[in-house]
Amino acid sequence: MSPTLYGIGVGPGDPELLTVKATRILAEAPVIAWPAPLEGEGLARTIAARHIPAGRAEIAIRMGFGVDRAGAEAAYDQGAAEIAHHLEAGRDVAVLCEGDPLFFGSFIYLFGRLSPRFTVEIVPGVSSVMAAGAALQAPLCAWDDAVAIIPATRDEAAIEALLRQTEAAAIMKVGRHLPKIRRVLERLDLWDKARFIERVGLPGQRVFAPATVATLSYFSIILVHRRGNAWL
């Protein structure tokens, strides 16, 4: 067996939302790597903590919040080098990733660096989008709905065009972009059908209705569907 690099989705926050497969691989892997801020263990490590046996070799891939592209590239370069060292010595490495590894996942940058040289296996995870639907009890889409996943950083015209052409949308990482998103949703008569959640699955999770949302943190998702609550 050649050593394997595992990309492990640990889900959105609840430690019970790891898959059975993720927990099995974490119980067996001799080396665990995880993204982290400059200090502390980072969210992915916290989510997976109960599933990681004591005494494993661990690699922290550290970068500051809001780090620029060059800083991020340097951190992934160094992390990839440390991971490659273990793989070359014959040891499997499991990399933790919030949510799903390949859906806006930090694992993508290690995958790009290491997949040309090593065997890779991806363990998909529960995305924060699906967790938001579950927490809000808001069906995301059905039948032949088209769905848009839209980072709130996109410009106002692009967001409006996507919302016009789809039945359902998840708008991600809202934060300071809330006024722009609100303008678009109001223009399309969708504001009153929107649902809002901060820190889905994490301590401090909060949900809002259209009448009560004033600000949203960066760690937030808006779900909206043209049919509103008409699910029958």
Added chain:
Amino acid sequence: MSPTLYGIGVGPGDPELLTVKATRILAEAPVIAWPAPLEGEGLARTIAARHIPAGRAEIAIRMGFGVDRAGAEAAYDQGAAEIAHHLEAGRDVAVLCEGDPLFFGSFIYLFGRLSPRFTVEIVPGVSSVMAAGAALQAPLCAWDDAVAIIPATRDEAAIEALLRQTEAAAIMKVGRHLPKIRRVLERLDLWDKARFIERVGLPGQRVFAPATVATLSYFSIILVHRRGNAWL
């Protein structure tokens, strides 16, 4: 404790891709319900089989493949009535759903019927979209990409418009719509960047490159990203 209706995402097919939470609830719930064809146990029940203790009460919600809307409504009406009977008697009911319960999930139709009257808890699951990315080792999206999830039944102009306005897309349930999808992807110079998978996570899973795909079954997904394989 009031009796609870659980909507349980069992993931795309691999029995190891249930979450820890899903397996805990299935070990405890006195009644298990699942969608199924006219005969046999159905895919969701097969996926979850190893996690269901022997001797539980079970409810099959049966409908033929390609059933019309009225037939589906009648089947969900009957299933909801059977589930309500158990909840009214104080017994929790766990409903199995392939993938995620609220992302194109069959659970949505039971949710619409039963959530006004009963306590509901949703356990999100791994979607076939994320499982397709994992199986194809194809990153779905990163940074501030906009993503479209597009049923292949949508008309050609709508599909083209969505692909023009997003960096990434998953085109679902391709089947007989492949020639139409191919025309659009070729027009946008995206065909050579597309990846194809049938029966993700199930026995008989098959993947194709653009040069080798000739037909696709209904149970198929196309992933496409403007950046192709340039993930560094």
